[in-house]
Amino acid sequence: MSEGYETEASDLQRVVEWTRREMLMPCLDGSNLVHVSRAIASVCGVPDLLFKPLECSRDRERTQEISEVIGDPKHLVLLLLDGLGVNAMELHLPPDSFLRRHVKREIRSVFPATTAAAVTSVLSGRYPSDHGLLGWTIHEKDDLLVHPLPFAVAPQYEPAKDHGVDGKDFYASLRPGSIGLIPRRKQVISAYANSDFTMALCSSLEQVPAHSFEECLSKLEGSWRNEGNHPSFAYVYYNEPDRQEHKYGHEDEIVKKTIISINDELEDFWKRNEDIEDKKIIITADHGHLVVSAENKLIIDQEEDSDLLDCLKHKPTVEPRSPCFHVKTGCREIFAERFRKSRFSSRFALISAEAAEDIELFGPKPLSSRARQSLGDFVALTTDRVALFQDHPDAFVGFHGGMTPSEMRIPLIVLD
Known part of the structure; x- marks a missing residue:
């Protein structure tokens, strides 16, 4: 006892x-992912009135601060690197590395600091208290447990639709907001393009499947070079270093190699596309990690x-x-x-x-x-x-979903 x-x-x-x-509580401790989402939408022409008026104190001020960091480039990209918390980035990359040189500020995830909640907040501009996808496992009607991102039932990971859960009904609360309302030619570049979850929030975006980081960057480069003078927006999601962090822990040498590889590929990509004018990439993460023995x-x-x-x-x-x-x-x-x-x-x-x-x-x-x-x-x-x-x-060795600094601290990186 x-x-x-x-x-x-x-x-x-x-x-x-x-x-x-x-x-660290998102409503109390500085800028967070909701502010990033709303700022991106705002600089791309989405009226503030389209957001549901549920706000924490200083939300508008913090959104404006992020908007000023972003500016108004012709080609804007939001790159979300799953699990790239400040702790892992600072542990594995030296201060003069490409990514760390371009860090504008440290921000916070939402709570719970986990992909389902955070990515939904990024795409919708809404807090978990509003959109309701709180984590990896969600209580559905008749006490059925559903994993919302793969849209499968727990614990078997069988398709939820085989258990009578309709995707449109399940994701009905995830009406397009923020990113989905941007009035530009827009794309989602991700291994999860065309998934039930992505379509619920990003049906207005062109769905571009890409499974490796190299493929993500290649698809983005192709889009830029085919855009001409038309303003564009791309949301790019990559599932590393999170996958390796879960398996080995964020302190592991394998995770270090993964993060260094991401850093180096991005630096090469940026140099290769120097001739493309008026572009900007906003890079952040959904959460950090910690090790649970x-x-x-x-x-x-x-x-x-x-x-x-x-x-x-x-x-x-x-x-x-x-x-x-x-x-x-x-x-x-x-x-x-x-x-x-x-x-x-x-x-x-x-x-x-x-x-x-x-x-x-x-x-x-x-x-x-x-x-x-x-x-x-x-x-x-x-x-x-x-x-x-x-x-x-x-x-797993690595975990997230709590409110500790290791899980909540994420970077806001700007390539311009």
């Missing part, structure tokens, strides 16, 4: 203290923790670094009491959905119906390098 964290008030106090010392992968065990499992509708959702719990009817109080007396409470602070909404954990309130459904009844937060699973842990 853990002593000292047996009420919501005590857990909330922990979270407040964390935000003062070691936890095997002993810090905590398991909700069928036998040892049966009192907790008896209260749950299904496995925890969203992310192992910030697990969300959907509790059976009538079990909220008993689940909270049991969790706060469990061995997990020394590592995680448990707060209710209502408290999370009140402190604007996921972005400005109120939570949308999709966000509320995804969140469930409780979310557990931590500043430790731990992750929480049911039954068995992921084989």
